[in-house]
Each structure stands twice: as structure tokens, then as C-alpha cells.
Amino acid sequence: xxxxxxxxxxxxxxxxxxxxxxxxxxxxxxxxxxxxxxxxxxxxxxxxxxxxxxxxxxxxxxxxxxxxxxxxxxxxxxxxxxxxxxxxxxxxxxxxxxxxxxxxxxxxxxxxxxxxxxxxxxx
Amino acid sequence: xxxxxxxxxxxxxxxxxxxxxxxxxxxxxxxxxxxxxxxxxxxxxxxxxxxxxxxxxxxxxxxxxxxxxxxxxxxxxxxxxxxxxxxxxxxxxxxxxxxxxxxxxxxxxxxxxxxxxxxxxxxxxxxxxxxxxxxxxxxxxxxxxxxxxxxxxxxxxxxxxxxxxxxxxxxxxxxxxxxxxxxxxxxxxxxxxxxxxxxxxxxxxxxxxxxxxxxxxxxxxxxxxxxxxxxxxxxxxxxxxxxxxxxxxxxxxxxxxxxxxxxxxxxxxxxxxxxxxxxxxxxxxxxxxxxx
Numbered sequence: 533x534x535x536x537x538x539x540x541x542x543x544x545x546x547x548x549x550x551x552x553x554x555x556x557x558x559x560x561x562x563x564x565x566x567x568x569x570x571x572x573x574x575x576x577x578x579x580x581x582x583x584x585x586x587x588x589x590x591x592x593x594x595x596x597x598x599x600x601x602x603x604x605x606x607x608x609x610x611x612x613x614x615x616x617x618x619x620x621x622x623x624x625x626x627x628x629x630x631x632x633x634x635x636x637x638x639x640x641x642x643x644x645x646x647x648x649x650x651x652x653x654x655x
Numbered sequence: 656x657x658x659x660x661x662x663x664x665x666x667x668x669x670x671x672x673x674x675x676x677x678x679x680x681x682x683x684x685x686x687x688x689x690x691x692x693x694x695x696x697x698x699x700x701x702x703x704x705x706x707x708x709x710x711x712x713x714x715x716x717x718x719x720x721x722x723x724x725x726x727x728x729x730x731x732x733x734x735x736x737x738x739x740x741x742x743x744x745x746x747x748x749x750x751x752x753x754x755x756x757x758x759x760x761x762x763x764x765x766x767x768x769x770x771x772x773x774x775x776x777x778x779x780x781x782x783x784x785x786x787x788x789x790x791x792x793x794x795x796x797x798x799x800x801x802x803x804x805x806x807x808x809x810x811x812x813x814x815x816x817x818x819x820x821x822x823x824x825x826x827x828x829x830x831x832x833x834x835x836x837x838x839x840x841x842x843x844x845x846x847x848x849x850x851x852x853x854x855x856x857x858x859x860x861x862x863x864x865x866x867x868x869x870x871x872x873x874x875x876x877x878x879x880x881x882x883x884x885x886x887x888x889x890x891x892x893x894x895x896x897x898x899x900x901x902x903x904x905x906x907x908x909x910x911x912x913x914x915x916x917x918x919x920x921x922x923x924x925x926x927x928x929x930x931x932x933x934x935x936x937x938x939x940x941x942x943x944x945x946x947x
Contacts (some may be wrong), residue, residue, distance in 0.1 A: 618737055621740050
């Protein structure tokens, strides 16, 4: 989440107070959905902690949609803040798992190579 | 006064309502997770995400200060906690990537070192093999030359022995090969000067001896019969042996391979009572001893 988004959120109550209406959170919705999709693309569903977070993101996106339907754009906006944070965490956890898997493969490959290079090793 | 009391009551109630709000668990968790993240690898590896988490936490803190335990405060706290966790997770991923690259670099370095060592070993082994091969070729040539030389020497020796056999007897005894020359063939009676005909015969003997094993040694032994003074016979046998030895040296036999020794009448092979026996006893023997 960018600094700009945070400042926007902080300014929203003021805007609401002035305008007496909360804008529909189209961009936050797009950002949250995009983050959830990215998390799944890198394998969030295959990693339990990441899967939990991306499911939470989905639920909150659904709740946000329901809030928008009821005209409660403010609630929807904050639900999407939560959803996006969960989706981005799921994405990070999935990336982390992939990096750990790659590291483990490198260790195994390195061990095999060193074993093969050891004089007298059985091929 | 009543109005003032009423106003005071209203203010007290309002004050109580705005009193210290309960810290929402989302904000408490966000503080805790951010604190942990800011003291972990994220501080150095992922300061950008950590900074974003800090800004979210600040927004949540601001909301808490302004609105207390509101839904907005809880939502912002929730997001701040997740962002701090995200910063930690990305830092761990960066760490794993860096470690993986380090492992791969180490593996490549080890493989390269091993390959260089193998190549160097191979070059050395090839050089050693080439060197051995060359040495073997040289040895092979030398061996062939030696075999050929020996064959020729054996052939010449056989021919020389056949020539010697015409005027001398050749026997193989435990002390070596014994070439026996009759004294009458070589010398005038009682003398130690070689007869002219004897020199021709000794030429053949010298030829045969030079064709023999170059490491063998020879002893020329002089023998007499028992007639006459023993001291004379001893001296005569010594002089005759020495004459033959010197002549053979003059014909090419290496002087350090051949010696002379007189035995007088002490080693008889025939009966001194008969003319034939005495003739047999008057002799020169050349004993060829192979290298021991």
C-alpha cells in the first residue's frame, strides 16, 4: 500500500464531511482484486498460510461489494484496505515459499555436485 | 447556579465518554509485529516495505488518537499488521534468494576448481605417459640392439670355439670353461718363448676370448710334468702362463680381465710315469670364469 493511498484514506473523512457522500472505491477494489489474483498466480493456494490470507482477502472483497451494493462506500473502502493487505501478504508468503524451495534445490544440487567431484566418489 | 451544575454534569459525562479508549487488538498486534519487523532482517534488507508499514501504523495510531477504538482504527491497525508481516516475508525471501545465489556461486567455483585440477592432472598424466612411452621406445631399441649384438657375439664365439677345438680341448667344469693347450704346441721344451705356430693358435684363442661375455674373467694356468727340479718346473709354469697371458692381452683381451698363475707339476691330469701322461701334464689351461 502506497503512501499516497494512506494519505487519501486519512483525507477521506474530511472529504466526506464536506461533501456528505463517500465515493465508490473503484480503484481500491481493482487493487485488492489484482493483488489476490497475483497471489494465486504465484501459488498462494499451495501454501497454507498464504492460502488463508488470500481467502480472507476474497471474503473481504465480497463484503466490500455487498457494502457498495447497500450504498455504504465508506465501509467498503476500509474492507478493501484490509483485503488488499491480506492479498499482498499472501503474495509475499507465496514468493517466500518459492524462494525457499529454490534455495533447497540449490543445496541439494550443490551436495550432488560436490559428491560427484569428490575423488573416489561412486558415480 | 442550577444551570451551571447542569453544564458541569454534561461536561463530566462528555469527559467520561472521551476518556482513555480501549486499545483495539488490531492496533496492539500491529505495534508488536512492526516492532519485531523493525528489529529483524527487514530493517536492512527491505526498508521500503517496512517504511510503508510504519506509515500505516502511524495512520492507525492517528485514528486511535482521534477516534479511539473505532472500526476505522481497527481496520487501519489490521492493515498495518499485515504490511509489517509482508515486509518480514519479503525480507526472508530476499535472504533466501541471496543464500541460493551464494550456494550456486560456491558450487560453480568448486566445479571450476575441480575441473582445473582434473585438467592439470590430465596434462601431467599425459606428459608422464609420453615420457614413459619414449623411455620404453628407447629401451626397446636398446634391447633389440643388445639382442642382436649378443646373437652376433654368440655366433662369433661359437665359430671361434670351433676354430679352437681344432687344436685345443674345451671343457665345461664347475670352475668355468677350461681351454687346454698342449705345452708342446706352444713352447720348446724347457722354454717359455712361444713358437711361431703357437702365436697363430693363440690368435684364435684371443679372438674367442674377446667374443666371450665381457664381464667374465680369465686365469691362464701353467702346468708341467714332474720331471726335473720342482722349483724349476714351478718357475717354468709361471713364466709360460705369463707369456700366454701377455700375448693374449696384446691381441685385445682386456688386461684387467686376465691373470696368470703357475702350478708346476702339482695338478696333474696324466700319469707322470708314462710318456703320454707327462705330455698331457705339460699344458696351459685358460679358465674362463663367468661373472658371479
